[in-house]
Amino acid sequence: MTVSKRTTIIILALVALFFAFTLHHASWRADAPKGGPRLVADRGVAPVLGNDGCVSAANAGYGAVAVGPDLAALQLAAGAGAQAIRIPLESEGRRLVPARQFESRCAADLAQPRPDVAATAYSLSRPDLFWQAKGAAEARALLAALPPSEPRHMLIGDDAAVQAARAERPAMRAFTITAARKCAADYRASLLGSVPESCTNGVMLLTLDDLGFTLWGWPNRFLDRMAKAKTMVIIAQSVEGATIKGLTEPSQYGEIAKDFNGYIWVDKIEELGPALRR
Template identity: 30%
Template structure:
């Protein structure tokens, strides 16, 4: 019996050593490159993020403004690239006249002088709206951007034309599979080398359609990111990368990262081998995946010489920290 226990103990020791050697970061090659910076919504007006709900009007709780840019506009995107962004995230909604409007909210009531569900309007109507109409930092006493955002809501086609070579992340705001069909049709008209610079994330159903129609476009959805990360935590010690992590944009909350086998360098290498790209986010707390690495304190939580991607709402603050 003692001999059997010794053999079992030896086997467990060897197995544990194999897992350690297969996952220790000390033996992993470090990628000597600067982080890839992703600017969420471009340069945007920040708002009080406490106790947010799905229907919270964030424009009505704007923080005191430090710049003149409005999110999801071509001017904002251009300024973001100039500030050091490598990728710009933008939000889209299909319109009744066959376009894609670049706008965050499900309705236009909060930010603009219009009314109704964004996707139930024509682009011709949306172009007439003032997208700066609803911004206020003092409870409605003043509206510093009112009248300054008329006609600034762009179409996806205009963004693609304005930035023909830059990297973009397109956020599909619905769970309507037909929206995935429409977006895939738009992207399918682009040259393959241009599609390689575009990623898509959002609702499970439309993103799955894009993934099926355009396998050369990196995608991620709420369902697939959970499948990817939970699968990797479960059996990534073996070196096997879950299927959901392949050819994907892996969104990684900073408080989840330490649970991943081989974090950071071995994990990043495995994702790269799976043709995926990793972007570190702010801590996940059960809400939307839009919290970013936005302060020097959050940036300091990343591993030293971290070489993966960084999702940020404050490109102006984070870019200097990585030398961009």
């Protein structure tokens, strides 16, 4: 069977287009990013109780003073290798406090006042903190309690909380899970690898299933594009509705490029934190 000249030209043009497209997104066209991954603990770590059934200063893996069960759980997460921690919030009367991290039956623990936002931030001076807020009032109360110029404080929330945070503190990284997922979808739809407006100065939330060839330029050229657009990248195991599901197995690290230098959301920091350092 003979192939017409026109068909040959079309085939060659398609092959050339494919190679040009592949070259445009080739990972090696960008240097490997600096730094390593930053683990986000989805929650605190249950402290080991003393003989009296209470949380003691010796149980805390981070910090030098005796704390109640909630702060101890968060400090242990930082001590287990978390460079960032998610802290959901709730109201206790007129105070904004972290949601319960650990339920203690010890009377001495329960007698201690729950830490507010300011005390929690002070006690966790090293890790980045992803505060999870609902509504504009909660977001404004959060910002009022935080230092004004610490980029390590970020906000996850609903639309009202994010809009309030951006209005009062434009430099703060504030995002909804829906918007972060839209950024990922918009980038994959761009084909040419241009960073969409939904990602610029924003957050991209990826799952393990998103990684690969169609994440244009993955890993190095993709990460270079995100860095230039000031887009923060988070990888999780999955996203279910408004909930980020963190990695649960150390083997899942192998699905992520070794040069990745963004955030990795993990479920059990006490197991996955030490596993990454091996």
